[in-house]
Amino acid sequence: MALDIESFDILLPAIQRFVLERLVPAENYLEEHDEVPADIIEDMKEMGLFGLTVPEEYGGIGLSVSQEVLVNYELGRTAAAFRSVFGTNIGIGSQGILMDGTPEQKAEYLPRVASGELIMSFALTEPDAGTDAASLKTRAVLEGDHYVLNGTKRYITNAPRAGAFTLMARTGGPGAGGVSSFIVPANSPGLKLGKNDKKMGQRGTKTCDVILEDVRVPAANIIGGVPGQGFKTAMRVLDRGRLNISAVSCGLASRIIDESRRYARERRQFGKAIGEFQLIQAMLADSQAELLAGWSLVKDVAHRFDAKPAHASDPDISMRVSCAKLFATEMVGRVADRGVQVHGGAGYINEYPVERFYRDARLLRLYEGTTQVQQLIIGRELLRAD
Ligand SMILES: Cc1cc2nc3c(=O)[nH]c(=O)nc-3n(C[C@H](O)[C@H](O)[C@H](O)COP(=O)(O)OP(=O)(O)OC[C@H]3O[C@@H](n4cnc5c(N)ncnc54)[C@H](O)[C@@H]3O)c2cc1C
Numbered sequence: 001m002a003l004d005i006e007s008f009d010i011l012l013p014a015i016q017r018f019v020l021e022r023l024v025p026a027e028n029y030l031e032e033h034d035e036v037p038a039d040i041i042e043d044m045k046e047m048g049l050f051g052l053t054v055p056e057e058y059g060g061i062g063l064s065v066s067q068e069v070l071v072n073y074e075l076g077r078t079a080a081a082f083r084s085v086f087g088t089n090i091g092i093g094s095q096g097i098l099m100d101g102t103p104e105q106k107a108e109y110l111p112r113v114a115s116g117e118l119i120m121s122f123a124l125t126e127p128d129a130g131t132d133a134a135s136l137k138t139r140a141v142l143e144g145d146h147y148v149l150n151g152t153k154r155y156i157t158n159a160p161r162a163g164a165f166t167l168m169a170r171t172g173g174p175g176a177g178g179v180s181s182f183i184v185p186a187n188s189p190g191l192k193l194g195k196n197d198k199k200m201g202q203r204g205t206k207t208c209d210v211i212l213e214d215v216r217v218p219a220a221n222i223i224g225g226v227p228g229q230g231f232k233t234a235m236r237v238l239d240r241g242r243l244n245i246s247a248v249s250c251g252l253a254s255r256i257i258d259e260s261r262r263y264a265r266e267r268r269q270f271g272k273a274i275g276e277f278q279l280i281q282a283m284l285a286d287s288q289a290e291l292l293a294g295w296s297l298v299k300d301v302a303h304r305f306d307a308k309p310a311h312a313s314d315p316d317i318s319m320r321v322s323c324a325k326l327f328a329t330e331m332v333g334r335v336a337d338r339g340v341q342v343h344g345g346a347g348y349i350n351e352y353p354v355e356r357f358y359r360d361a362r363l364l365r366l367y368e369g370t371t372q373v374q375q376l377i378i379g380r381e382l383l384r385a386d
Helices: 005-033 038-047 065-075 080-090 095-100 103-115 230-266 278-307 315-348 353-364 371-383
Strands: 120-123 139-143 146-157 164-170 179-185 191-193 207-218
Touching (some): 065 230, 080 120, 095 103, 146 164, 164 207, 164 230, 179 207, 230 278, 230 353, 315 353
Parallel strands (some): 120 164
Antiparallel strands (some): 164 179, 191 207
């Protein structure tokens, strides 16, 4: 699946312009109001951003992974909240249906996802099951032709905006094999949302608990129709998601470097621009070299992702995705830190973008699997018997 080259050559510059002309100027509004302006969300729908990864047959644009990382790099060059509006839709919220859903599930949900009519979120994490997601406790008990769900999901991105959740619950015994993925409509009786979480950064993104009390979901809402496959679905979804977080990290790093070099040219000390001091140049150079290394890695893994057989899970690709997420998210943390340093005291002041990006970047090392989980995946694959 890929968008034809001519169309993609029009789409990518259009997204670059949208970021530069619409999103960057709205960053101050976002920071102040903690909301993405409604007219920007409408523009996003019109541009087809909600359907970037949904195949054309379901009304989307159908980007390949290699194309998707290029788009996410551009979207990474502004505040994270803008991408977050549709990011779960084209990413972890709906990919489970796309990868493993039945033809009926795809036909019912994907067109509404692509148009932006339906926002989907991904609900795996729980109060007692984060990194150890396979130990999740939310139970789904079969009663006739429905499952009854009870449990709490934590830190769910876009939950306050969601019309439906890809939600993992336990239908069987302990461990990964007892987990199924469900499509759970947000208006199901018994489903409640907690208060919006107050976060360190990423103003404008919304996360909260999703609480399930005797929520009845048709058995037909198990993704793929077969119980016990949900953990595999979740991990496949996260492989693609993690690569996109890596691309966003690279885009963010490039924006921070741009902000820093602009400041280095303007700010004067000791009678000259601080960019003339080699210690400042060293910080910029380290950031640039690390960015280019990370971005090369992300693009390489994306090409390999596209080359593998459709919907097959591949431990070598998962290992490479983890290398990309580990490197790119740690890299942007260092780049953000240097960005603040180049700005001196101004880097600590909220009106400068680097202060916000420093906080935004911190999340990238935590969600969709912490750095330590990526290390465990890489280590496990390296030590696997040949
Ligand atoms: C803003 C935000 C948005 C999020 N959005 C979503 C979402 O949309 N959907 C969703 O399902 N989840 C979401 N999450 C949850 C996120 O994926 C988890 O927070 C993350 O996976 C870590 O889980 P935890 O917070 O329970 O940390 P823990 O698992 O408690 O980890 C704490 C520390 O222990 C380390 N650790 C744990 N196990 C090991 C081990 N075996 N070896 C070495 N170190 C280990 C971790 O790396 C970490 O440093 C979001 C989180 C945040 C903060």
